[in-house]
Amino acid sequence: MIRFVSQLLRPFLFLRPIRRVRRNHGLEHATIHILSKRARHISMAGRAVVDGFFVYGNVDSDDLLKAAREAIERMRKGEHVLAIHPNCGTGLVTAGFLTTMATTLATVGAGGSIFGRLKRIPHMIVFAMAALMVSQPMSLKLQQYITTLGDPGNLEIVDITRQQFRLPFQKSPVIVHKIHTRLG
Numbered sequence: 001m002i003r004f005v006s007q008l009l010r011p012f013l014f015l016r017p018i019r020r021v022r023r024n025h026g027l028e029h030a031t032i033h034i035l036s037k038r039a040r041h042i043s044m045a046g047r048a049v050v051d052g053f054f055v056y057g058n059v060d061s062d063d064l065l066k067a068a069r070e071a072i073e074r075m076r077k078g079e080h081v082l083a084i085h086p087n088c089g090t091g092l093v094t095a096g097f098l099t100t101m102a103t104t105l106a107t108v109g110a111g112g113s114i115f116g117r118l119k120r121i122p123h124m125i126v127f128a129m130a131a132l133m134v135s136q137p138m139s140l141k142l143q144q145y146i147t148t149l150g151d152p153g154n155l156e157i158v159d160i161t162r163q164q165f166r167l168p169f170q171k172s173p174v175i176v177h178k179i180h181t182r183l184g
Helices: 002-013 016-038 061-076 089-106 114-118 121-147
Strands: 045-049 052-056 156-165 174-182
Touching (some): 002 016, 002 121, 016 045, 016 052, 016 121, 016 174, 061 156, 061 174, 089 121
Antiparallel strands (some): 045 052, 052 174, 156 174
């Protein structure tokens, strides 16, 4: 089904700016996969944009750039699965959407009274749990066909920048790297 939807969306998904974000998103995931295997103790998050991607976390800049370069080479050699990550925000959005729809569906026929809806709580829980079980594999397929591209095409890594920010109530600064890319 998701593959079919992606075929319908193909003209939109391959518009230049969207294709670039999808390729950068895939490269971001691949980079985080590689870094995670080398530095298991570091907590990281990422976000893709048209001209690259951000990595949030206390990561060494040289290590990050090496991982990004390794990631793009491995993807070029066919390791497109590196573009799929189980902790992607796509999973959160999918889980949120499906549980919202499921709990809404569970209230159908409850009538307008609050007591009618309260009696539906067991149904809501069951529907929400089913939605959560479906959301993980669905989000991986959404990544595979819609939100990422495992083929980097002619995407190139240009450079890396590093910034740090102090947030209120944080002991240590937040470190943000941006891997700048072009083409794609």
